[in-house]
Amino acid sequence: MALLTIVADIRAKVGQEGLVKGELEKLIGPTLGEAGCVQYDMHEDNEDPTHFLFFENWESRELWQDHMGSTHLKAFQASTDGAVESVAIYEMTKVE
Secondary structure, eight states: OOOEEEEEEEEEOTTOHHHHHHHHHHHHHHHHTSTTEEEEEEEEOSSOTTEEEEEEEESOHHHHHHHHTOHHHHHHHHHTTTTEEEEEEEEEOOOO
């Protein structure tokens, strides 16, 4: 079975990039410890400090859905309420 690849494109509001970045970084350790998480890499745009991207691989969509309901993701959402401009999530499968 192919891995589920998630690309999460996050944009902080101008002036809130430090807060958003710090809270995103807090997600890495707990998420890597979750069942089914194969890869969870955070990236920051080299020219736009408000732009972040996660490249993730999960063993299944169900396990990724568990992550979407995790307490650490809910804590991120609460701590960055009003600081995030947009979030776009893309569910993908690698073409072999």
